[in-house]
Amino acid sequence: MKARVHITLKNGVLDPQGKAIEHALGGLGFHGINDVRQGKYIELELSESDRAAARASVEAMCEKLLANTVIENFEIDLDG
Amino acid sequence: MKARVHITLKNGVLDPQGKAIEHALGGLGFHGINDVRQGKYIELELSESDRAAARASVEAMCEKLLANTVIENFEIDLDG
Numbered sequence: 722m723k724a725r726v727h728i729t730l731k732n733g734v735l736d737p738q739g740k741a742i743e744h745a746l747g748g749l750g751f752h753g754i755n756d757v758r759q760g761k762y763i764e765l766e767l768s769e770s771d772r773a774a775a776r777a778s779v780e781a782m783c784e785k786l787l788a789n790t791v792i793e794n795f796e797i798d799l800d801g
Numbered sequence: 802m803k804a805r806v807h808i809t810l811k812n813g814v815l816d817p818q819g820k821a822i823e824h825a826l827g828g829l830g831f832h833g834i835n836d837v838r839q840g841k842y843i844e845l846e847l848s849e850s851d852r853a854a855a856r857a858s859v860e861a862m863c864e865k866l867l868a869n870t871v872i873e874n875f876e877i878d879l880d881g
Contacts, residue, residue, distance in 0.1 A: 727842055742843065742867070751862055756846035762807055763822065766836035782831055787822070 722767045724779045727796045728788045729760035763787060772799055802847045804859045807876045808868045809840035843867060852879055 730736050736758050743757040765782075769775040776797060783795040810816050816838050823837040845862075849855040856877060863875040 729842070745866055746862055749865055751858065753848040754845060755848055758844045760842040762840040762842040764838045765834060768833040768835055778831065782826055785829055786825055
C-alpha cells in the first residue's frame with residue numbers, strides 16, 4: 722500500500738522558504754502571486770495491506786519523526 | 802486561485818533523503834517499509850482567476866525556478 726504524506730507549516734508560522742520563493746518569482750517577472758508556502762511531500766511504500774493499520778502506523782511515523790507537530794500539520798492519503 | 806504543486810524526483814534518480822528517512826524509521830522500530838521518496842510541496846495563492854492562464858503561469862514557474870526538470874517531475878493542481 723502506498724501512503725502519501727503532506728507536511729505543511731501551521732497557519733501563523735513564518736515560512737521564510739516560501740517568502741524566498743515568492744521573492745525569486747517576482748524577480749523573474751512573475752506577478753500576481755499573493756502568497757507562497759512550502760511544505761514537504763513524502764511517499765511511503767508499505768507492505769501492510771490493512772488500511773486502518775497502515776494509517777495508524779503512518780500517523781505514528783509522522784508524530785515521531787516526519788513532522789514537527791509543534792509547528793507543522795500532516796495529512797495522510799492512502800491508496801492501493 | 803490556489804495552485805498546489807508537487808515536485809518529485811524522476812524514477813531512477815537516487816533519493817538519499819528518502820533513504821535516510823527509511824533508515825531512521827527502521828531505527829525507531831517501524832518495519833514493513835519498502836521504499837520512501839521525498840519531494841516538495843508548494844502552495845501558491847494567485848490573483849489570476851482564469852484557470853488556463855493560471856496553469857500556464859505555474860508551469861512556467863516550475864520550469865524556470867521551482868523544479869529541476871532534468872531530475873524532477875512536477876504536477877500542478879488548481880482549485881478555487
